[in-house]
Amino acid sequence: MSGGLVVMANLSTIVLMPRFGPRPLVASGMAAASGGAAWLTQLGQHTGYATGVLGPLILAGIGLGMVIAPVINTGTFGVAPQDAGVASATVTVGQMLGGSVGTSLLNTIFASAVASYITAHLAAARVIGHRALTGLALAHGYDVGFWWIAGIFALGAVVSGTLLRRGPLGRERTPPPAHDGVTTAQAETSQERVP
Numbered sequence: 001m002s003g004g005l006v007v008m009a010n011l012s013t014i015v016l017m018p019r020f021g022p023r024p025l026v027a028s029g030m031a032a033a034s035g036g037a038a039w040l041t042q043l044g045q046h047t048g049y050a051t052g053v054l055g056p057l058i059l060a061g062i063g064l065g066m067v068i069a070p071v072i073n074t075g076t077f078g079v080a081p082q083d084a085g086v087a088s089a090t091v092t093v094g095q096m097l098g099g100s101v102g103t104s105l106l107n108t109i110f111a112s113a114v115a116s117y118i119t120a121h122l123a124a125a126r127v128i129g130h131r132a133l134t135g136l137a138l139a140h141g142y143d144v145g146f147w148w149i150a151g152i153f154a155l156g157a158v159v160s161g162t163l164l165r166r167g168p169l170g171r172e173r174t175p176p177p178a179h180d181g182v183t184t185a186q187a188e189t190s191q192e193r194v195p
Helices: 002-020 022-040 049-075 081-120 122-128 130-163 177-193
Strands: none
Touching: 002 022, 002 049, 022 049, 022 130, 049 081, 081 122, 081 130, 122 130
């Protein structure tokens, strides 16, 4: 996953973003991450790492690499140099809040799915044993969680494909208003000093 993420983050930032802009990268990256999460729902008790986990993780890493770098670049694009720190902090805060809320939400969904599975199949514990029931409940919880992740990424693909503008990001040629305000304030200060 990390390898796919690093390679695609660099490729999307250096090669693809200047040529196509953020819209196709973010939308297709979200779709790829959704596909990786949906693929992970096929895990079973006897699924091996190489056959069932490695492929989905690589696909999700490629998708996230196509999303993270272009989103950060887009979020801080066109900001006046004196506001770059604030813009970067705002993007980081949004990223951290999204990660915290998303983790809490998915943890709640997972725990609810496990508890409801155990409750619904408690009578089967006498036949298959408590340990087997717990394993089946955990597998069910992961399946439900991965389906939710796939749905969230699919929704993100639709939203980003709709809201992000088409084409590469262009440079503004006019100076930002904050720059004019600094120049005016400096000019007023220098006029007050002149006797």
